[in-house]
Amino acid sequence: MTHRSGPLRGLTVVELGGVGPAAFCGMLLADLGARVVQIARPGSAAVFSDAHLRFGVVNRGRESVAIDLSRPEGVAAALRLVDGADAAIEGFRPGVAERIGVGPDACRERNPRLVYGRITGWGHGGPWSDRAGHEANYVGLAGGLAPVSRAGEPAAPPAGQHGDIGAAATFLALGVVSALLEARSSGEGQVVEASVVDSVAARMALAIGAAAARAADRVERDTGANAPFGDTYRCADGRFVAVAAIEETFYSRLLGRLGLTGHPALVGDRFDRARWPGMRQVLTEVFLARARDEWCEVFADADACVSPVLTVEEAMAHEHNRARGVYVDVGGSVQPAPTPRFSRTPPATPGPAVPAGANSTNVLRGAGLSAEEVSALLSSGVVVAGPTGGDGGRAAT
Template structure:
């Protein structure tokens, strides 16, 4: 199942964007094996799946990368892989003996994916950091927030996942596709600074055209009263995004506010119209607004919590969320008509499939036994 059936990827365990990229590839059918640290493997495999949903769809083996035999085991896995993903700071993989040169020497067709915040070089390359820092440097964080207020971090979506893991997955796919024709692998250097900058390309374009001003004063950043979230009578919120004139007219009509003589694009009227719309929305509950606006072209949706979203009728109809291993979670995306993606298995516990994976990837029983005896695998 899945369009990537037959693709094999080795994932060196990390956190955040690397696992997300590996999850996407596994959802799409790739056989992704996760190399977890040997010291995280328990003597007995827990009866329940691991709770980290980002690790779903893979099998896990425990390897001590500081053990020379463990590093050698990774290199042997690489011999049968199409790609490898690692998220160490620059230079760490090389010191462990599993850097690009060592891996490509074993498999010249390998696509070696590297996930970092700052990139493999540059003045910040060796510094620690997190999503908030990377999107600060790319200009993304500075663009998000209300006028006169501090920037608002959009949790860790723009750096870790949109600009990081998703861009790495795209890079891996492009590299593996090219390797099929050239017979040569390469290194994919995925940086969250550069990835998040890429996500905000349209806004840089609007700025170049003179159509983007300070934070919180623009069409898409809560500057416009007809593109914002509003509180309802019950303390819940709805979202409105009626940018186009026909959608704007329908929103105003459905909400029932008076805009006689008011031009949608006349910024001098925006404060007054925001006051009117705020009062109108506050007069009804979120459910009442759903009854009024559902099915319309007002560009509306209720603002749902993480607990509510899986229960919404549209998400149920589309199968947006699925339950695997007892955990409700977002399902694979996008959709494929002939080779549907699926979650092959719940998140593994570290080392749960060590012997199974080694056997499937060409290790003889005696080799597995020797690796166990040396402490290289667990």
């Protein structure tokens, strides 16, 4: 088996099912050194094309077992994996895991120390818990769209990063690790639930506090979100710069480098919303006069909170990101490096995604199933071995 490193080394997590945030949570845990066994549906093997394996970032660093959970023998095999795990995570809609037979009660009855993490959009409980939904629905209900939308303009739908990934998956990973830490002293596991709605609400703590302060002061002021000095501007080449000159020091430097010090539209109470359209118009016209990279040169030593808006490809090549190793090569594709960083137990570079079922034989044998049991599961189609024949080693990390 391939050596693993990182602060979670020695922990085993079974990823029971789910896409999007559940898979991202599994990636986070695997990145930090946990052994994560991902249960894939046998029919999903076709999805794991060469391109998927090379660029399937959220599925990296795992072992994969393809099990048909619609059949009792498949559920029994999955539960055998849970028996020896420290944690299990799933991202099914409410009630699905219980209906399949891999819900928290079924798993923790066999393994009381198990931490069972689950993630949903609306949460388990509440009048909307059974509704379908996607990122924009969850984030909108949590109040997360309005603060990033300009007055009178449609809210821009999030791109799957704010709620699913940036909030819920990250909070679930934190919750699972926290419960594992508690289980060391108590000897008991527990169920950890993260919903997108709950998590987005938690991430809005600063915005909620600012809104409450404005209401208490009874003044129509803003902290700078969506202000003209906290916006993006198109440049002469069609690319953009980001401006976040919220504090007075940075705002003064911004005006100085733009040659706008003392401009009547930009001096005075810049937090007065009534003045924002005029301020934005002036800044818009000025930034259109030069290309993005020219502006970057202008502000290179200004410390005025002005930076380029980069494409993903540009971000990978940027000098700062390259110097810090923000991106790493994983199986021939450039991907984000594991984060956060650790001084004593740094994680290794993750291994690429493996074909669905690539580790079926080894993982099931490691869980205590006999060669005859595994052979019967493979023969019946309950378990499927991937293109490597099911004998692939653990995903490199």
